[in-house]
Amino acid sequence: MSGKLFDLSGEVAAVIGGTGALGGAMAQALGEAGAKVAIIGRSAERGGERVQQIQAAGGTAIFQSADAMSRDSLTAARDAIASQLGTVTVLVNAAGGNKPDATLPPGSDFCKLSNAAWNEVFDLNLVGGVLLPSQVFGESMVAAGKGSIINIASMSGMIPLSRVVAYSAAKAAVINLTMFLAREWATKGVRVNALSPGFFPAEQNRKLLFNDDGSYSARGQQIIGHTPMARFGTAEELGGATVWLAAPKASSFxxxxxxxxxxxxxSVTI
Ligand SMILES: NC(=O)c1ccc[n+]([C@@H]2O[C@H](COP(=O)([O-])OP(=O)(O)OC[C@H]3O[C@@H](n4cnc5c(N)ncnc54)[C@H](O)[C@@H]3O)[C@@H](O)[C@H]2O)c1
Structure with missing residues (x-):
């Protein structure tokens, strides 16, 4: 394999949820490493802002509207990107998150958690978050014999966190589905890995981590107290792992x- 270890100049990356905090930063890192980037999401405004940021850094980027919960919408997006940038070779599945209805209030009864809220979180993180995009984009990657899929799971998929039971279980399923797909496509030239962030302030978890005045919530303080580095992550800190997993040479095996x-x-218990 020729070329530089972390060179992405031959890659076309689609970042679903590139409109959000973590997906946006991952898209930025891919663009700055030389990949052509398609930001996929439902907000043209937020997607357009990220496109501008990638272009300002000297990269190539477009926005493509799509709903991760719809196979037809994803298929249309895949084909539109292929005609503008080329066949997608890197897929980042970053649409997902928790829902307030699926969060148990402190001291509440787990037996009362609604089925609807549970299903909503599973649908978003597992079906729209990984299953449908992997099927749609995976199909063209397998046909091309080349691809890297990066699924955003979560640290809570390994250690179930209190209160966010549906989210933790859905992310555990994301890790499991990642392993299934990796084996399925291992000899087809398509690699599939998960990236599990710890705690990174974003819209979907802001209310859990901060009070209205911007100070840490009790839960936010508890998390910082349990984190050896004693801080939350910044979205840019996912860039290195993203570029590594996307790079055909750097993470080829x-x-x-x-x-x-x-x-x-x-890594720590207390
Ligand atoms: N922020 C954290 O601390 C943290 C930690 C671990 C895992 N994660 C995961 O990282 C991923 C990104 O989350 P984030 O924190 O950046 O949140 P975010 O809300 O900023 O980003 C999620 C993005 O996905 C988009 N999205 C949601 N549903 C969609 C759909 N049906 N179609 C297209 N786009 C859709 C949202 O509009 C948003 O732009 C999620 O899977 C989340 O669960 C986040």
């Missing part, structure tokens, strides 16, 4: 893995 970026949270 890496598939079915779950890469944890959490400031050490999951």
């Amino acid at each position: 890496v598939t079915g893995q779950n890469i944890v970026v959490d400031g050490g949270f999951s």
Whole structure:
């Protein structure tokens, strides 16, 4: 294999949820490493902002509207990107998150958690988050004999966190599905890995981590207290692992893995 270890100049990356905090930063890192990037999401405004940021850094990027919960929408997006940038070779599945209805209030009864809220979180993180995009983009990667899929799981997929039971279980399923797909496509030229962030402030978890005045919530303080690095992560800190997993040369023999970026949270028990 020729070329530089972390060179992405031959790659076309689609980042679903590139409109969000973590997906946006991952898209930025891919663009700055030389990949052509398609930001996929539902907000043209937020997607357009990220496109501008990647272009300002000298990269190539477009926004493509799509709903990760719809196979038809994803298929249309895949084909539109192929005609503008080329066949997608790197897929980042970063649409996902928790839902307030699926979060148990402190001291509440787990037996009362609604089935609807549970299903909503599983649908978002597992079906729209990984299953449908992997089927749609995976199909063209397998046909091309080349690809890297990076699924955003979570540290909570390994250690179930209190209160966010549906989210933790859904992310555990994301890690499991990642391993399944890795084996399925290992001889087809397509690698599939998960990236598990610890705690990174974003819209979907802001209310859990901060009070309205911006100070840490009790839960936020508890998390910082348990994190050896004693801070939350910044979205840019996912860039290195993202570029590594995307790079055909740097991670050529890496598939079915779950890469944890959490400031050490999951490495300590107290
Ligand atoms: N922030 C954290 O601390 C943290 C930790 C671990 C894992 N994660 C995971 O990282 C991923 C990104 O989360 P984030 O924190 O950046 O949140 P975010 O809310 O900023 O980003 C998620 C993005 O996905 C988009 N999205 C949601 N549903 C969609 C759909 N149906 N179609 C297209 N786009 C859709 C949202 O509009 C948003 O832009 C999620 O899977 C989340 O569970 C986040």
